[in-house]
Amino acid sequence: MYWWIKARRAHINIPVGLAVFAVLVWLFRDRLAAMPSLAGGNEVQLMLLAPLSVCAALIATLSARVHDVENAGTRPFARMDAALVILVVAAAVGIGYGFSWALGSGAAGAVGRNTALLTGFMLMCRPLLGERSLVIPLAWILLVVVEGYDGLGHPHAWALLPAPGMDLPVLAVTAVVFTTGVLLSSRTKS
Amino acid sequence: MKVKALLRTSSATFLAAPVLVFTCFVAYSSGSLAQYDNRHPPTVSAAAYQALVLAASAAAGCGAWEAGRLRQSGIWDMASWRSRYRIAAQRLSLPGALGVAVMVVMTVMRFVQASVIPDAASLPAVAIGLLLPIPYAVMGFAIGNVSRSPVVCAPLVMAGTWFFIGFAGNSSTDIPGTLWLRHATAYTMSSPEIDQVISPLGLLVPVLFTCAVAGSAMLLWGPWRAAVRITLAGLVAVAGLATSCAMTSGWGYRTPMITSALAEKCSNRAGVNVCVPELYQDMLPRVQKTAGPIVEHLHRAGVPAPEKVTYRRLEVAAGTEAWHIWFLPRTSTDELAESVAHAPLNDAEWSCLGRKDFKRADTLELWLRSTAGLDAGDSVSDRETVAAVEKVRKRPVGEQAAWFAEARARARSCGKAG
Amino acid sequence: MPIQMTDCWFAYRHKEVLSAFNYSLKPGSTVLLGPNGAGKSTLLSLAASVRRPQRGAISHRGVPATSRDYRRKVAWMPQNITAMPGLTAREQVAFVGWAKGMNRTDAWARAAVALRQVDLADKESVRSKTLSGGQLRRVGVAQALVHDAEVLLLDEPTAGMDPRQRRVFRDVLAQLPSDVAVLLSTHDVADLAEESDNVTVLDSGKLVYDGDTSGFLAHAPHDTTPVRRAEAAYSMLSGGDS
Numbered sequence: 001m002y003w004w005i006k007a008r009r010a011h012i013n014i015p016v017g018l019a020v021f022a023v024l025v026w027l028f029r030d031r032l033a034a035m036p037s038l039a040g041g042n043e044v045q046l047m048l049l050a051p052l053s054v055c056a057a058l059i060a061t062l063s064a065r066v067h068d069v070e071n072a073g074t075r076p077f078a079r080m081d082a083a084l085v086i087l088v089v090a091a092a093v094g095i096g097y098g099f100s101w102a103l104g105s106g107a108a109g110a111v112g113r114n115t116a117l118l119t120g121f122m123l124m125c126r127p128l129l130g131e132r133s134l135v136i137p138l139a140w141i142l143l144v145v146v147e148g149y150d151g152l153g154h155p156h157a158w159a160l161l162p163a164p165g166m167d168l169p170v171l172a173v174t175a176v177v178f179t180t181g182v183l184l185s186s187r188t189k190s
Numbered sequence: 191m192k193v194k195a196l197l198r199t200s201s202a203t204f205l206a207a208p209v210l211v212f213t214c215f216v217a218y219s220s221g222s223l224a225q226y227d228n229r230h231p232p233t234v235s236a237a238a239y240q241a242l243v244l245a246a247s248a249a250a251g252c253g254a255w256e257a258g259r260l261r262q263s264g265i266w267d268m269a270s271w272r273s274r275y276r277i278a279a280q281r282l283s284l285p286g287a288l289g290v291a292v293m294v295v296m297t298v299m300r301f302v303q304a305s306v307i308p309d310a311a312s313l314p315a316v317a318i319g320l321l322l323p324i325p326y327a328v329m330g331f332a333i334g335n336v337s338r339s340p341v342v343c344a345p346l347v348m349a350g351t352w353f354f355i356g357f358a359g360n361s362s363t364d365i366p367g368t369l370w371l372r373h374a375t376a377y378t379m380s381s382p383e384i385d386q387v388i389s390p391l392g393l394l395v396p397v398l399f400t401c402a403v404a405g406s407a408m409l410l411w412g413p414w415r416a417a418v419r420i421t422l423a424g425l426v427a428v429a430g431l432a433t434s435c436a437m438t439s440g441w442g443y444r445t446p447m448i449t450s451a452l453a454e455k456c457s458n459r460a461g462v463n464v465c466v467p468e469l470y471q472d473m474l475p476r477v478q479k480t481a482g483p484i485v486e487h488l489h490r491a492g493v494p495a496p497e498k499v500t501y502r503r504l505e506v507a508a509g510t511e512a513w514h515i516w517f518l519p520r521t522s523t524d525e526l527a528e529s530v531a532h533a534p535l536n537d538a539e540w541s542c543l544g545r546k547d548f549k550r551a552d553t554l555e556l557w558l559r560s561t562a563g564l565d566a567g568d569s570v571s572d573r574e575t576v577a578a579v580e581k582v583r584k585r586p587v588g589e590q591a592a593w594f595a596e597a598r599a600r601a602r603s604c605g606k607a608g
Numbered sequence: 609m610p611i612q613m614t615d616c617w618f619a620y621r622h623k624e625v626l627s628a629f630n631y632s633l634k635p636g637s638t639v640l641l642g643p644n645g646a647g648k649s650t651l652l653s654l655a656a657s658v659r660r661p662q663r664g665a666i667s668h669r670g671v672p673a674t675s676r677d678y679r680r681k682v683a684w685m686p687q688n689i690t691a692m693p694g695l696t697a698r699e700q701v702a703f704v705g706w707a708k709g710m711n712r713t714d715a716w717a718r719a720a721v722a723l724r725q726v727d728l729a730d731k732e733s734v735r736s737k738t739l740s741g742g743q744l745r746r747v748g749v750a751q752a753l754v755h756d757a758e759v760l761l762l763d764e765p766t767a768g769m770d771p772r773q774r775r776v777f778r779d780v781l782a783q784l785p786s787d788v789a790v791l792l793s794t795h796d797v798a799d800l801a802e803e804s805d806n807v808t809v810l811d812s813g814k815l816v817y818d819g820d821t822s823g824f825l826a827h828a829p830h831d832t833t834p835v836r837r838a839e840a841a842y843s844m845l846s847g848g849d850s
Contacts (some may be wrong), residue, residue: 007693
């Protein structure tokens with residue numbers, strides 16, 4: 001397992017990704033930024049960006065698959081990949097809740113859920129796009145920034161990311177998307 | 191490389207259409223026109239900086255992609271005759287051009303929407319705005335050069351640039367030492383009033399900041415030994431950042447402006463003297479026609495009539511009792527009337543009264559509006575305030591005048607600062 | 609039979625490589641020859657269970673290729689050896705052993721033995737990324753030797769090796785237990801001329817020859833060196849492009 005982690009560079013990618021994530025969560029908190037949008041400009045949560053570092057770390061690790069060895073091997077590499085994804089996302093959720101409790105930040109409380117949601121989207125597209133599937137969470141974030149709010153700055157329901165952390169429908173969608181993504185991704189050999 | 195081959199192989203070509211279309215949409219989006227629609231070219235050129243976050247992100251992301259592709263292709267391992275700067279510049283030409291194109295589109299659209307032609311005072315801001323995306327392309331290239339995978343790096347660089355500029359443009363004072371980033375990134379360039387232009391220093395700082403970072407990245411590729419390259423790059427980066435930080439240390443939230451005197455045009459008709467900036471002299475009859483009756487109504491209700499009703503940015507001689515109003519060329523008559531009705535107290539006085547007694551401030555505002563014959567509108571909604579105003583209006587004029595005087599005295603008790 | 613392929617069909621995105629392909633690997637050492645694009649690497653990767661045929665079945669002594677037991681018993685050296693970033697040569701070989709089902713201790717110990725066999729003992733602590741092409745190929749051979757497989761599938765194992773290293777490689781093959789079957793693809797007919805029991809010639813996904821070495825060499829005149837004779841026989845059977 002140790003050599004597998006090293007071969008996948010998970011011992012570098014994952015800690016760096018989570019560290020950047022933690023720094024961004026601490027830095028962004030509930031801060032808003034005015035961003036150009038189709039509704040005439042909106043104040044957007046900066047925290048929307050934070051999950052991207054975790055997604056990048058995961059896709060870099062999953063894409064570092066040693067095909068020749070893993071395809072011909074007997075170890076359950078697909079399940080190991082799935083376990084890695086779940087552990088990393090769980091860590092992100094923990095970091096989010098930790099900062100939410102320490103800083104009293106509502107956005108930090110939602111960032112773990114958003115990480116799971118965006119990771120799920122990314123993994124669902126991984127069988128088709130491979131490493132390029134990182135553009136999916138990026139595209140979703142930018143879509144929410146430019147079109148996810150109405151003219152009064154209220155987020156649309158479909159945007160999902162700006163919803164409060166304990167919003168039940170969004171949590172349900174997140175659970176379905178994340179589970180589907182992990183299952184689909186574990187069947188791919190790209 | 192021929193231009194056709196460059197266009198065919200560059201990432202900027204694929205990104206150009208969606209980015210430019212999105213820029214056009216943003217430029218047309220409702221609500222943004224009012225911010226700069228004052229016929230003052232420097233205001234319009236500053237408004238175009240709204241697109242800088244798009245331009246910089248696109249340029250940086252494409253730069254990172256080009257760097258990753260060059261690295262993967264093994265170009266740097268070949269003993270090329272051309273300098274690496276030349277090779278990099280060729281690949282960066284289109285990402286830089288994309289960033290410039292975004293700024294061109296936004297700038298042109300803003301001037302067209304405002305129906306204004308750029309003048310000499312606005313050209314420096316226009317020029318700086320067009321050129322600022324280029325250092326971001328270089329920075330993206332530098333980051334992409336050290337990454338293993340352009341597929342992962344380029345989207346991160348694009349999103350990171352977008353959010354860095356957004357964060358810098360909105361950093362509040364609760365993170366000590368970060369306010370200077372607001373000026374260094376220029377995304378939230380303050381909007382000049384009609385008697386202002388952006389200070390040259392306000393334009394120089396973003397250039398200094400971005401060029402220092404980009405320049406130090408370029409020095410890292412230099413043909414010298416590693417120790418020399420790193421030292422030079424570090425010195426340039428530190429010098430640029432420290433200078434930017436030092437220059438902005440006393441600026442506060444707003445971009446520094448240079449203010450010059452405004453020429454005014456006044457009405458010579460009988461009744462209240464109304465003055466507007468010469469730039470808006472065509473509006474003088476409408477302002478006069480709107481302000482006159484309102485001043486009259488308020489005076490009859492006990493509000494002392496002003497000697498002058500003038501535009502907010504116009505200077506007034508000391509001791510002159512003046513009401514200051516604010517409007518734009520496309521301000522409706524109703525909005526103009528609201529401004530006049532609001533004018534018996536200036537902004538500082540309203541702010542002071544609001545802090546000391548916000549209920550009195552709400553009541554005073556509603557009383558002025560209703561006495562001037564205007565709708566209550568969105569100004570006040572609670573029944574308590576409406577009832578208080580009705581109670582005041584039932585009093586004799588003398589008592590209303592005293593009530594007003596007392597409120598104004600309270601509003602003036604904070605001093606000139608408000 | 610070590611490996612049995614029955615009615616196999618494989619295509620890359622509508623480009624058919626093997627169709628209705630039947631093959632039985634014989635005991636001993638078999639050299640696989642064929643022109644570029646004949647399907648040699650595809651055949652080896654199918655036999656290694658790295659790819660699955662769209663139709664047909666592959667088995668080793670009755671064990672289907674889809675099972676983990678099959679993969680444990682079959683070793684594979686691909687045409688391009690990936691240098692795993694961050695791993696030393698020994699770690700890389702041990703990782704392959706572990707991936708093939710060995711426990712960590714055994715994989716670590718056997719990795720050192722395998723590297724010694726390919727004359728890379730002095731490089732075991734060197735990062736794989738810094739090895740030369742020839743050294744990396746020897747690491748690939750070590751990867752195939754680490755887990756005591758019953759079948760060795762080697763794709764151009766001697767490419768990039770100097771004559772001394774080729775000699776070392778042939779000695780390694782000679783020292784393998786007699787019940788280990790080897791199938792190695794090569795462009796160097798000297799590999800065949802030296803020591804091989806069988807020859808398989810593939811052309812455009814079809815078996816052109818599959819038999820013992822003497823039968824293969826019988827296709828060429830006797831009055832020449834073994835290497836030239838092998839080259840002539842190959843040219844006769846395949847049209848000459850290699």
